[in-house]
Amino acid sequence: MRLTLLNVIVAVVIAIAFAAVNAAYLVWAERRGAARIQRRPGPNINGPFGLLQPPLDGIKLMAKQLTIPGGADRILFIIAPILAMFPAITSFVTIPFSDTIVAKNMNVGVLMIFAFASLGSMSLLIAGFSSRNKYSMMSSVRAVSQAVAYEIPMLITAITVVLITGSPDLMEIVRQQSPSILHWNIFPLLGNSHNILMPFAFLIFFVCTLAETNRAPFDLGEAESELVAGFHTEYGSMGFGLFFMGEYANIVIGSCMTTILFLGGWSCPFGLFPGVWWFILKLYLLIATFIWIRWTFPRTTIYGLLNLSWKILIPLSLANLLLTAGLIKVF
Amino acid sequence: MNPSTLASPGLFTVEGLVGVVFLTMAAITLIGGMIACNSDRLVRSLSGLVICFVGVAGLYFLLNSPFVSMMQILIYVGAITVTISFAIMLAAPEEKRKIGPPSLFSGPLGFIAAALIAGGFATLAVRTEWTVHEKINDGSMKVIGLQLLTDHSMVFELVSVVLLVAILGALVIARQGREQ
Numbered sequence: 001m002r003l004t005l006l007n008v009i010v011a012v013v014i015a016i017a018f019a020a021v022n023a024a025y026l027v028w029a030e031r032r033g034a035a036r037i038q039r040r041p042g043p044n045i046n047g048p049f050g051l052l053q054p055p056l057d058g059i060k061l062m063a064k065q066l067t068i069p070g071g072a073d074r075i076l077f078i079i080a081p082i083l084a085m086f087p088a089i090t091s092f093v094t095i096p097f098s099d100t101i102v103a104k105n106m107n108v109g110v111l112m113i114f115a116f117a118s119l120g121s122m123s124l125l126i127a128g129f130s131s132r133n134k135y136s137m138m139s140s141v142r143a144v145s146q147a148v149a150y151e152i153p154m155l156i157t158a159i160t161v162v163l164i165t166g167s168p169d170l171m172e173i174v175r176q177q178s179p180s181i182l183h184w185n186i187f188p189l190l191g192n193s194h195n196i197l198m199p200f201a202f203l204i205f206f207v208c209t210l211a212e213t214n215r216a217p218f219d220l221g222e223a224e225s226e227l228v229a230g231f232h233t234e235y236g237s238m239g240f241g242l243f244f245m246g247e248y249a250n251i252v253i254g255s256c257m258t259t260i261l262f263l264g265g266w267s268c269p270f271g272l273f274p275g276v277w278w279f280i281l282k283l284y285l286l287i288a289t290f291i292w293i294r295w296t297f298p299r300t301t302i303y304g305l306l307n308l309s310w311k312i313l314i315p316l317s318l319a320n321l322l323l324t325a326g327l328i329k330v331f
Numbered sequence: 332m333n334p335s336t337l338a339s340p341g342l343f344t345v346e347g348l349v350g351v352v353f354l355t356m357a358a359i360t361l362i363g364g365m366i367a368c369n370s371d372r373l374v375r376s377l378s379g380l381v382i383c384f385v386g387v388a389g390l391y392f393l394l395n396s397p398f399v400s401m402m403q404i405l406i407y408v409g410a411i412t413v414t415i416s417f418a419i420m421l422a423a424p425e426e427k428r429k430i431g432p433p434s435l436f437s438g439p440l441g442f443i444a445a446a447l448i449a450g451g452f453a454t455l456a457v458r459t460e461w462t463v464h465e466k467i468n469d470g471s472m473k474v475i476g477l478q479l480l481t482d483h484s485m486v487f488e489l490v491s492v493v494l495l496v497a498i499l500g501a502l503v504i505a506r507q508g509r510e511q
Contacts, residue, residue: 076378107471111401118409122381125416129374141420144413151409168472 011103015092019085022252023245024054026287030248033291064237069132072234076130081235081242083123087116088249095256096171098266098276109170110158113257114151117212120250121147124214124231127243131234139230142220142302146211149309150218154208156317157201160324161185161261164195174265181269186262195324202262204317209254211305213247215290217297218305255286352393360386373419377412384408398472 028043028050035042043050068077094109096102106112121144128140164185165173177183186202188195195201211218222230232243259265259282266279300308363386366379384407391400479487 073372073374076374079378106397108397108401111398111405111472115401115404115409118405118413121413122408125413126374126378144416144420148410148413148417162472166473 011093015103016089019089019092019249019252020245023248024058026248026251027057027244028054029287030291030294033288034295037292037295058241061238061241066237066239069234071132073130073132076126077234078239080123080127080130081239081246083126084120084246085242085249087119088246088253091116091253094170095253096174096260096265097279098274099171099175101276102171105169105171107167107169110162110168110173110261113170113253114155114158117250117253118147118151120212120246123246127235128231131231133234135227135229136231136233139222139227139233143214143231145302146214146218146220146305149306150208150211150313153204153309153313153317154212156314156321157205157208158257158261160198160201160317160321163321163324163328164188170260170265174260174267177264178267178274181264184262184264184267184269195320195327197320197323198262200316201320202258204313204320205262206258207308207313209258210290210293211309213250213254213290215247215251216294217300219299220302220305223299251287251290252283255283255290258286259283349393353390356386356389356393358386359383359389362386374416377415377419380415381408381412384412398475 031053032042032050043053046052046056068074091113093103094106094112096105096109124143124147125140128136128138128143131137161173162168165176167173173185177185182188185198188198214220214222222232224230227233232240235243259279263282263286264278266276267274268278360383363379363381363383367376367383368379370376370379384403388400388403388407391397391403
């Protein structure tokens with residue numbers, strides 16, 4: 001694909017629009033889903049099924065005054081919410097939604113997504129530090145230790161998939177899984193690797209995605225019963241809005257990566273009509289699981305969270321990497 | 332890249348745009364470094380360091396090496412600065428400002444050292460005969476991995492020895508603290 005100026009502008013506009021629309025309407029989906037699980041109606045007044053709620057919320061947030069607490073670090077306080085949204089939108093550039101719908105495929109696609117995902121924890125850190133609030137500070141300490149703990153097993157499982165494929169190119173990873181459901185990396189009976197532990201790798205990756213996006217049961221960073229609202233306690237108006245949208249954009253990115261690495265991307269389970277619709281279907285099923293998990297499981301403790309990563313997930317993912325390498329050598 | 336050839340082509344030719352991108356990235360790197368050195372709050376210094384690393388990653392990307400550029404962001408921004416932030420949290424969680432007058436080393440002596448290093452590199456860059464290579468390989472993960480484990484395996488092993496020494500050093504320091 002030739003990289004003309006028009007292509008770049010169109011791709012960037014579509015990426016931003018996709019991220020923003022998803023972020024806005026996933027809030028609606030989350031509230032409706034939560035309401036359904038808790039047996040109450042949820043937002044249903046504005047528009048059909050309450051569909052006008054997200055734009056109205058956005059207008060309300062934009063109309064509010066942006067207050068900066070006294071003693072806060074003004075520059076960093078303003079930069080932090082921008083930094084929360086920026087890596088997610090950048091990552092959309094390289095995600096292949098189908099074999100033709102991709103803004104700019106890179107031969108180091110996996111690396112690029114994880115590199116920009118690692119910027120996300122910086123925004124929580126800066127937000128917590130610049131707020132001059134002890135709850136925010138504790139939240140950013142938690143967020144950083146959590147990000148360090150869960151990035152390692154996540155990267156190791158991603159490397160396992162790269163090892164199976166032999167390429168960090170996201171399109172190549174999907175192409176090798178495309179013949180049928182038996183080639184998918186979640187349970188690869190056919191294909192390069194015959195590793196029966198891959199379902200566990202999928203589970204590890206999914207748990208790490210939950211933790212990296214600060215979702216319940218791992219939302220220790222904004223545990224409202226202990227830390228008010230964590231790193232965004234001092235944020236009002238659209239500063240809070242950006243953090244909120246950034247969280248949902250990160251969920252979309254995490255689900256996209258799970259779809260691509262383990263669930264065969266845009267390919268169909270039976271080899272029929274591969275295309276963007278399969279990708280979208282898998283993506284939103286995963287997001288629905290995210291919402292379902294949030295309203296089903298209680299929050300863990302910080303010690304439970306760190307122990308889970310360092311004592312269980314990292315050894316398991318390393319063992320899986322070794323087993324996969326051995327199996328690739330044998331077959 | 333020689334600065335005198337950089338100014339000569341027009342702005343909207345390929346070379347001109349490459350020059351603009353190069354200068355932007357160099358400026359980002361330098362500004363990040365200045366913030367990191369001159370800020371009186373540790374968190375701002377850390378943010379400056381992040382800006383500096385992102386600028387360097389941009390330079391790598393411009394030099395047609397996306398792998399190294401992404402590793403730069405992943406390791407330096409994602410891992411190293413996060414580890415430094417741990418150190419800041421353990422040392423000065425109340426975000427203390429720098430107090431006291433600057434020492435002699437941070438003033439004139441530091442400036443002289445910086446000038447010497449910068450001058451040396453500039454002289455090296457200008458005096459060296461730069462030969463323009465064709466693209467050697469595609470800079471992909473596979474090629475880099477093969478090179479590291481065949482031609483440059485010695486360097487690769489030595490780097491792991493350095494890491495081992497660092498880990499042992501950290502353990503020794505931690506042990507001493509525990510016995511006190």
